[in-house]
Amino acid sequence: MAALPPEGLTENSQGALSILIVGAGIGGLSAAIALRNVGHRVLDKSDLANDTGAAIHLCPNANGILRRWGVMGETFGACVLSRFVERAMDGNILKDVDLTESNARWPHPWHLVRRAALHRELKRIATAEDGPGIPVTVVPRTRVDKVAPELGLVTLESDQELKAHLVIGADGIYSTTRKAITGKADLNHTGKAAFRFVLPRVAAELNPLTVALANQHDTFTVWFGKDRRVVMYSCDDNALLNFVCIYPESESSTPATDGTPRQGWSGDATREIVLNVFRDFDPHLKALIAIADPPSIKVWPLLDMRPLVDWSRDKLVLIGDAAHPCLPYQAQGAAQAIEDAASLAAVLPIGTPPAEVPRRLALFRDFRFGRTVKIQEYSRLMGRDWDVRAYEAYNFDHDEIANSAALFKKWEEDQLREES
Template identity: 45%
Template sequence: MASLASQCILVMLPKNGNIRGTWSIGSGRFSRSKDCYNNVRRGKDYSRRSGRDGVHSKTRKSIPGGDLQPFDSGKSAFRFLIPTETLRSDPMTAPLVEKEGYLTMWIGDDRRMVMCPCNGGTVMNFVAIHPSHESASDISGQGGWQELGSKERLLQIYKDFAPSVQSILEKADGSKLKVWNLLDMAAVPGFVNTRLAIMGDAAHPFLPHQGQGGGQAIEDAVSLAALLPAGTAVADIPSRLAIYEKCRYERSHKIQEYTRIAGMDLSEMAKLGKKNDMNEYPLQLQARRT
């Protein structure tokens, strides 16, 4: 998703016309031009700079009030893939993949597991979200996406789940099992500083509970592309970026808050006398803000 958003920026914000060039800082293979980076270090003037360098963004520090650090949300996630045919061949797990195109979730008091199809339904993707302290010993440094998790620990964390779920976990390939800490962050005061704009996780890092992080990054990219077409006068860029901030700030943060609500533990919801009902999210969001 982040790579697609990056392509949107590179393709839809060309260097011709009055826009003399764009400098985009990012973490994907589309995101950093070495020549562009070196030119900026030498002081070359670029019309606009966009920071899409992720949750640990360095660009964000150039936004007023943007020197924020991500923090442990209290949850971490294992992730693994299993061929759908492997699940169909086991009587214990076959009923779980009878219907095509479905997302399935198993929810415990303080942990959950999500299953969804990918690659045309030939592979099932699993995300096992659990209290972060239970897998902390598997995660080092900033907890990137390439940390290998312990299959033994995965089985232990979900030992009280249904036998069919445990049968799924047994099928996980331990050599490819990934685990990472789910990071959250306080709201940055804004997305723009004159001709600098941040986007994606640099602006609004998302937890995975509604699968909205990639979609919101794409909305950021398309918004910038619409507001800054080729030929935009350099003098107009700050006002155009102010419109970008106005149209994206509240929407992205509202969806971010709904995502936090969606990820609340059942035990936490019960203490509040609530249930995980999307129709109640606006009321719960209002209560969180008061």
């Protein structure tokens, strides 16, 4: 905590709000950038390392926001998704589509990036001395224990208390801050889990069984079994192959050191467990799994949550997975956290009076609720089938900066009309 500037949480004479963000993941850091750009004073809290989760898609809707913040995937190894290959469980190709032309429909690129690289870049931009507004302070390894929404008061694990005009709960699917709004945990197991890992392309190029798969650059490949699937795509300038292997959770029986199955974010699994779960799959794929680095294999339970009606209370608001966790079938969870950040910044322009914050947080929820519910629902459906076309346009052709700005302008005009 010594890193905090002494003036960190004082009221700013130029109309800046003091803001505490619980969680410096993708949503928390995005909110930090968006609100810093507006001119607010942000302290971002985090407690974990950032290299979990291997790689993610930065779909056009997320990239449209990130690029306006100066976060350019090309500078940290993004691959441009240009080919989609669908295979049966045995490896037979069912579909092989060149996406170059169809992706030209979207105003922004569809990138595949290493999650840690994205996280590093978001943090660099949030904290840079030379950016707009006030550089954000990120305090690592600081766990928040509870929040008092009416006071804007955050209590750390160390019992230290911090106060702000606004507290943003960006603490992910297992959110602590959500309890201050809902009072209970409301996550449901879907019965599915995912192994995630990356492996170096060069390792796959050395093996005659895996070289052909390894040589497919900028490609998204999926092998479909009846109740399980494996997704593989490149990241890090095609130097890494990323895997997401979704399967019935009961089959992992993942041995953990305490003898109980590991079912939290980022539990460990072994190569043998993955190979056993996918034993009936394409031998070329199994040869790839066989060269995965064991410590890199993590297991994620796929959790769902019924739409949360309230996202805010007094000075506390939830964003990202804390507010609306999304199954991974649509690759939109991080994108929705980024859109939340853009929308929150739109309803909190510089000069927003602190007393006005609760009303603006409710407005933010109204702007975002319908879209996030729809995307959660699409993702559930995508877990059952693979007809992406119906959902793509809704997801990718969306500009949350423009959307929230237009809604906020209309809201301001309505306020003026009511007052006159």
